[in-house]
Amino acid sequence: MANKTLKKDQVVSLLNKVAATYQLIAPVADDSVVMFKPLSSAEGVVFDYVNSVLPPKDYFFPQTEQMFKFSTRNNQIVINPPDPVKERVLFGIRPCDVQSIIAMDKVFDREYKDTYYLDKRAKTTIIAVSCTEPLPTCFCTSVGGSPTSAPGADLLLTDVGDVYLVEVLSEKGEAFVQKFSEFFGNENGEGAKKAEVEKAVAAKFVRTTSLEGVKAKLDNMFEHPYWERLARKCLGCACCTYVCPTCHCFDICDFNSNGFEGERFRCWDSCMFADYTRMAGGHNPRPTKKERVRNRFLHKLKYSWDRYGLGHCVGCGRCSRECPVNLDIYTVISDVKEVDANV
Amino acid sequence: MSERRIFVDYLARMEGDGAIDIIIGPNGELKKARWEVWEPPRFFEAFLVGRKAEEVPEIVQRICGICPHAHHITALRALERAMGVQVSEQTVLLRELMHYSDWIMSHTLHVYCLAAPDFLGYESVIAMAENPELLPTVQKALQLKRLANDMIVAICGHEIQNRTSVVGGFTAVPDGATLRALKERLKAAKEFAYETVKLAAKLASQPPCPDLVRKCEHVSLHDDTKYAINDGRLVSTEGLNVPDWEYPVWLIEKHVPSCNCKHAIIKGRDSFMVGPLPRVNNNFEQLSADAKAAAREVGFSVPCFNPFMSIVARAIEIVHSIDRSIELIDELGEPKYEEPKFEYKAGESYAITEAARGICCHGGRIDKDGVVQKWDIVAPTARNVYNLEKDFEEFVPKLLHLPDDKLTLLCEMMVRNYDPCQSCATHSLKVRIRREG
């Protein structure tokens, strides 16, 4: 599919038109906080942000999600499915977060198909935007990602001056471009400009390491005292898992509104919680913070490779920014390379 | 004839536990008339020493769940005086609105949930709600109470303990649209407030209440320019007129055996009353026009020394509070966030605000690092305890012809007139009537 262009001064008109037929989800700023919100128009959409506090995973895997509604009146049990999801366009997502959705796809689309997730996924057109200004905490390039490529997105926009270079990455993207064809022009040398942008951005990364050898080393570090060291500092607040774009644990509960009607919902859970692995009889296979901290880092850097063949850290740097005591996965990667695995 | 004793262990429908104990001798003489407040002391004045200045308003609002905002604002004002902190006009207005919200909540709770069942012959508002004729009134009262709570939540974040108000201002302010929505609801609530005044006047006119008059000194804040709530001079019906920070000189406390709270007198004089009735007596001119009109319509005239008329004063204040809240919302317009700022400075000062149930006094001394060296707290109920006992002494001998259950109920009502809040002072009311001989 050929690349296209989109004039910057046309983006707002495009998004307004999108909002008329789709549910538009785009980044808006409240003070300095950038959040992905469902919008009825392009008003307030921000373009010059680095990333949101919470990843947009909420739109595929919501914080709280209704699974079904039930009622038990007149000796009858009636189960109703949740309200259907509208066709949506998720605009402005960064390449690291696109990569996180690919990682989540592997989790929710296995032997067991998670229809709640997959339905939202199928109904969403993802328009990613390349990063031009990484934060000091960003390290997508260290974990195999790139700020200017987004395999898995439907379209990727890159700021190359007055226009965005539009890379059409899927059939959904192609359909979108055709549907709103009046906004898109043909590429005329912008691809070369993108190469310059790419080079400039890559040079701005402060954090550069690689995952080389990390998994192999972690394979032998299950009982390493290093985890104890991390656990002493960890507050167990679970912020890291809530801001992580690939964390996907959930709990299932019922809400009963009046004894006759209610709903079953699932909501985010976290492996950092003490009761997360506690079983009904009281046994807890991860009894202390050490086991929980270890699990989180091993899950991101080792188990995900074992199970899905890809990493579950996309280098977005959110957990590094939000941890109250600076427990930083980037530092962990660096430390793992340094420590003596045989201690 | 034997001794007659009125004893109410855990007096109901008031905030906390107290006891009434009245013993009447064989010849009808009053041998004992005590309101015993047995609420355990919590030692606020002791553990506040060593705390930081900014913690004081956060902690003292937790003295009382019914008038937390009075304790909170009083402490703020005392601290800001002591440290020389200037707050913005917006902060002053927001604090006033916050306190009026509390008045509406507390007065509505008292009139409908705590006092009205007495006058109407119900054991509680729950029983009142079971009567289909009274149910709509109960529902409206709950709506008004919810409105007041919604105002408090909009300003403070929580119905009971405020989360936003700190030394120097507010950490977050409500937006104009929220306030304007509340204003519309306030306007709609006016009619019910009028009805409340009429209902209160009707209730208080039931015999023998109108005959139970006792002249005593009525003390409140006063401001010539507006109805005093968060500041003003300390005045009384007997001519007291001093700056509020001088209260430790004029209002004296003494510790009473067998009771954990302290009894209050005016320097050189006797017991005194605080609360809505003294406020309306001292500040009638400053009430809103509609509140004055409502008072006149039910034939309420000042000065009034019938403590059973407190319920009417409270209802009049609901009308005033609604009017003033609407004005305040207009004046506030679109509140803007202002970062609360202050610096520690050594100092000592005192302040008073009007809690729903009367003057609430706080003050103390802090050092240059902002550490509290001394803190003084006198809650309104503590001011009223002694005066209430004088009511017993005056009124009970007039009511000896009544059977025990009636007399007991009237004694309880004498207590509820003060809308006592015994967490402030102490709780649990026992009325015990005993005849000797």
Add this chain to the structure above:
Amino acid sequence: MAKPRIAFFKFSSCAGCQLSVLNLEEHLLDIFGAVDIAYFVMAKRENHEGPYDVGFVEGAVTTPREVQELKKIREECKFLVAMGTCACTGGIPSMKNFAGTQRQMEEKVYTELWDIQSIPAHGIDYYVKVDAYLRGCAVDLGELVELLKSLLLGVSPHFRPHAVCNECKLKENVCLLVHKGKPCMGSVTAAGCGALCPSLNRPCEGCRGPANDANTVSLAQKFLELGLTREDVRRKFLKYAGNTPEFRRGAEAV
């Protein structure tokens, strides 16, 4: 099915948690319809003796008389709820436990001490078994309704023991600790309030007591890094839940 008999009791406290029941205006008439309020001195004149199905206790235990009353209440109630921070952990009254000896406290407030009978303030589970805890100063109305409803339905309520941080993150608030350098206790304090204070730009003061597995020692270190003094850190941890081992460790860590 007979309506469950409910009772509300008050010990040393501000009565704000009991008032919270009356602050459920929109649910109040439904609640009165669904349960039999057998004992609620603040709201009713006719109060009945036990036994009760559910007892809600507000307030800390601070006198020998209260200890005796509490034990009687425990015997009378099938299900006993600690309602609010004072009943859960000792709350505000427990501040006196750390401010000096009982005698010193009494001398600062009263002149005649012979009549004062006060003992260190504790939550009610210091003396009796507690079946459920409603945390918070004052209790959260949503949790109160959740508990009442769960009791009526005979299911366990959804109270999650996680830290306030979770709710704060879900609201996408700017972190007061990380980004504004304010000493927020949300990371060690139990959630359920909806991160009320941090959402209003005010650091969490820990009124709901320790979260599950709270690492107060690490947070105390963090507070020192932010420039708090040792005394400041002590004051923070010995306010609402100084009686709990978690907060005590935080106070003693630096």
